[in-house]
Amino acid sequence: MSEKKEVKASLSNTNRTTFQNRCRNAIAGVQKDLSSVTSITLEGVDYTPTTLMALLQNAIKLADATVAARAAWLLAVKTEQANTAQILGVLAALKAYVTLKFGSGAVDTQADFGFSPKKAVVKTAATKAEAAAKAVATRAARHTMGSEQKKTVHGSSHATGPVSPATPTTNPTPAATPQAPATPKA
Numbered sequence: 001m002s003e004k005k006e007v008k009a010s011l012s013n014t015n016r017t018t019f020q021n022r023c024r025n026a027i028a029g030v031q032k033d034l035s036s037v038t039s040i041t042l043e044g045v046d047y048t049p050t051t052l053m054a055l056l057q058n059a060i061k062l063a064d065a066t067v068a069a070r071a072a073w074l075l076a077v078k079t080e081q082a083n084t085a086q087i088l089g090v091l092a093a094l095k096a097y098v099t100l101k102f103g104s105g106a107v108d109t110q111a112d113f114g115f116s117p118k119k120a121v122v123k124t125a126a127t128k129a130e131a132a133a134k135a136v137a138t139r140a141a142r143h144t145m146g147s148e149q150k151k152t153v154h155g156s157s158h159a160t161g162p163v164s165p166a167t168p169t170t171n172p173t174p175a176a177t178p179q180a181p182a183t184p185k186a
Contacts, residue, residue, distance in 0.1 A: 020063050023056040030056075 014022070030049050034040060040047045047055070095115045102109045107117050123131075138144070145153070 016063050016067065020060050023060050027053050027056050 030053050034049050034052075037049060040049065040052055042052075094113065095110070098106075098110055098113055098115065104117065110117055
């Protein structure tokens with residue numbers, strides 16, 4: 001890579017703030033060190049120090065205008081989004097009002113407002129059969145009963161006193177292990 005391309009690559013890979021600072025530094029350098037030069041030739045174009053500084057100042061001005069335009073655009077987008085949220089709520093309420101006032105069958109009236117009627121959900125026989133099978137499986141898993149099924153369930157409790165176990169349980173005591181007598185230390 002040639003030296004000229006390397007310099008261009010290193011200068012072009014910057015953000016806006018760095019670019020503006022480079023332009024400001026270049027203006028300061030031209031004022032300080034090149035103000036006495038009558039002509040500066042850059043990439044085959046002749047510049048006077050005044051025209052070169054004006055070119056660099058214009059680049060700064062354009063970058064500032066871009067920042068201001070972006071800020072204005074972001075503000076406009078935020079304002080539009082807030083307005084859109086409000087309008088969507090109003091449109092939903094208006095559709096409900098029109099539906100209540102003229103009925104859900106008044107398709108022509110709804111169309112006058114730009115609303116389309118609700119689409120009827122058509123379930124296939126396979127979908128209905130699958131839903132019924134899931135419902136039966138859920139009721140079986142949860143032991144859910146209807147009111148008629150609950151009437152057939154009766155508990156039977158014929159015990160009059162406390163229930164005693166059929167076989168008495170005893171807790172065997174563990175056998176004691178003999179220990180050696182302690183010998184006194186002298």
